[in-house]
Amino acid sequence: MKTRDVHDWSAVxxxxxxxxxxxxxxxxxxxxxxxxxxxxxxxVWAASPRAAVEAVEKNEAGRLDREDGPALVYPDGFALHAWRGIPVPAEFPDELTGLSRARIRDEENAGLRRAMLEHYGYERYLTESGAEPVHRGETGILWRITLPFDEDVVVVEAVDSTPGPDGAHRTSWLRVPPTTRTAKEGAARTFGPGPDPGPGTSPRAS
Structure with missing residues (x-):
């Protein structure tokens, strides 16, 4: 099949x-x-549900995302609320106003808990929980948050080596797989493969 024909068929x-x-x-x-x-x-022809969508809100990553209303709306009234790609109840945005560390920890739905934690901020949660770093290295600091009913949340605190327009070095909090053991391994996972075999253990946050 010619390349042009394949493109024509794909478009259809x-x-x-x-x-x-x-x-x-x-x-x-x-x-x-x-x-x-x-x-x-x-x-055989079938109606496409995508063609009937009245409104859709997505973030830069292409995930459904809206804080003040439904991210997806159909003509029949069906609507889907989502926070950074995670389906949430319609009342979820209101809960974020009075969010606390205890509320995050006690949430049994793993998806909602992760959305809450992301909104609350890793740095704030770690500070309020009195967390100790799992590992320190030249590439940053590795933190671990232990949550009930879910896998551990492991985050790399990394400082951008290139200063911004104001001369300040931006600090980023990057979530990495729970099996990550060192800051170097975590930084490598955010940009590509290449885990560091070195050890790294310390008290956890809860």
Whole structure:
């Protein structure tokens, strides 16, 4: 099959707007003929739910994300609330106003707890819990937060080596897999493979 034909077929397959059925079906038959296959006897059409979406809010990562309302709305009234890609109840944004460390720790839904923790801020949670670092290295500091009903949250505190326009060095808090043992390994995981085998143990935060 020619490259141009593949692109034409891909465009037809991914389309969600109003379609010229005759042209679309001819494109499908062309794809079969080009591949040396017998043309389909019939082509079944189905309405695309994506085409009926009235409103959608996404963040820079392409995930559904909205703090003050539903991130996805359909004409029939169905709506989906989401916080940085995590489905949340409609009343979730109101809960963030009075959020506390105890509320985060006691939340049994792992997805909601992670959203709360991200909103609350890793630095604030670690400070209020009196956490001790798991490992210190040239690339930053590794922290571990122990939460009930969920895997540990492991975060690398890293200072950008390049100063910003104001001359300050920005500090980033990057979540890494719970198996991470050193700051160097955590930093490597945020940019690519290359774990550091060195040890790193210390008290945990809760």
């Amino acid at each position: 397959a991914a389309a969600t707007g109003p379609a010229d059925r005759a042209a679309a079906e001819e494109g499908i038959r062309l794809a079969y003929r080009t591949a040396g296959l017998a043309e389909p006897e019939r082509i």
